[in-house]
Amino acid sequence: MPAPPPGCPAHRLYGPAAEADPMGLYEKLRAEHGAVAPVLVQGDLPAWLVLGHRENLDVARTPSRFSRDSRRWRDMQEGKVPADHPLTPVAAWQPVCNFQDGVEHERLRGAVTESLERFDRRGIRRYVTRFANQLIDAFARSGRADLVRDFAEPLPMLVMTQLVGMPDSYGPRLVEAARDMIRGTETAVASNEYVTDALRELVARKRAVPGRDFTSWLLEHSTSLSDPEIIEHLRLVLIAAFETTANLIANTLRMVLTDRRFRANLSGGHMTLPDALEQVLWDEPPLTTILGRWATGDTELGGQQIKAGDMLLLGLAAGNVDPEIRPDLSVPVHGNRSHLAFSGGPHECPGQDIGRAIADTGIDALTSRLPDMELAVHEGELQWDSSLMSRHLVALPVTFAARAAPAAAPPVAPVAPAAPSTQPPPPLRREQTARPSWWARLLGRG
Secondary structure: OOOOOOOOHHHEOOOHHHHHOHHHHHHHHHHHHOOEEEEEEHHHEEEEEEOOHHHHHHHHHOOOOEEOOHHHOHHHHOOOOOOOOOOHHHHOOOOOHHHOOHHHHHHHHHHHHHHHOOOOHHHHHHHHHHHHHHHHHHHHOOOEEEOHHHHHOHHHHHHHHHHHOOOHHHHHHHHHHHHHHHHOOOOHHHHHHHHHHHHHHHHHHHHHOOOOOHHHHHHHOOOOOOHHHHHHHHHHHHHHHHHHHHHHHHHHHHHHHHOHHHHHHHHOOOOOHHHHHHHHHHHOOOEOOEEEEEEOOOEEEOOEEEOOOOEEEEOHHHHHOOOOOOOOOOOOOOOOOOOOOOOOHHHOOOOHHHHHHHHHHHHHHHHHHOOOOEEOOOHHHOOEEEOOOEEEEOOOEEEOOOOOOOOOOOOOOOOOOOOOOOOOOOOOOOOOOOOOOHHHHHHOOO
16 A cells, blocks of 8 residues: 655654644645545554545445454554554454444444443433532532543543442542553553453342343343453443543533633523533544554545555544535534544444533533633643544643532432442552553553
8 A cells, every 4th residue: 555655754643743733644644645644553554544524434334345353454464463562452353342343243232232222311410410529529628620630530430330330339449440541550450450350240240130230231131242241341331431531521621611702602501511512522522533444355435545454544533624524613513413523334432422421411510510610720731642542631720719518419319220249349459560551552641
């Protein structure tokens, strides 16, 4: 396949230059190559970055041409992607729904989707309100907070812990473990083991005493998933919800705090919070790029000749600002959900409505309790971590008038009651050697 000259940093999707300004790089590639651009990923392996909105949907919606089965990747077949390659943990085939096509994908995906659809959305919002207020109570007296660390990151995991049927005692520890896994600290491997152990115990407990929760519904689903399949899909749902929903919450809060027009539209009733979330999903999707799809045969896309076994990257952020569909980015995109933030086709994110519910309910609780929040630093001082697939705020410091937490609210009626745990959460086993996790390498938090 055609590729840019070796050593040309403009065509690399990794490294300091690419990570400093990913959107600028996407536009440079669009100007040079059009809707589909040849790029290099880690190890200078060739790939195609799909920049056009229509072309992204074409790839996502036609698995017969562009498969999710990474065993088709020619470079991997030829031994160019060794076990210690940065992309191996996320590109090596796994027996989960997002690496499958056809009948097996329908079996696994059906179990996940149908189980998620059994939740009562009002019940989910009660959980979100409960945990959002608990988090706010923890910093309301101080008059300051980091909305990434203290709110956007813990809220999704606390809610998802309840939805999968874990006792409350597991929530805070799973938040800590998920952060540790993604950031690739010296205890990231131990944290990964903790999550696996917790999920294995959860599945065993739910098999003995089922409840009205996601884990129990996976266990009883007609597809008869095995315990390892259930554990891997629980991990996939938990970590994906954690990272993407945390990014959505943080990006929306940043927009509310820094864009006067945005805040005025919300306070003046010209824009609802769900409208604001959709605008952020257009402008700053939680995942900028998705790896990957693999061509099932020689084909053409966006004027480029794609060869069988080539890898393609879905450029969600780039496709959302495609001038073919958004010639004027200053015009709000009210009521339009045709963005690519949740991908599309048979692999479109199955939990997107739950993610939206967590984000808009949580942000509403926060802004209602602390309407006087102000950014504690100049907007230009905010920093992001960027990687091949994600761009997220490092911190979002705010100040506000300190206030006492209100009296404790009555317990929230459970939407997915969990059986009591027979033992406390397993202790975190510390490891002495620093080993970056695959989540860290994927999301650039190593």
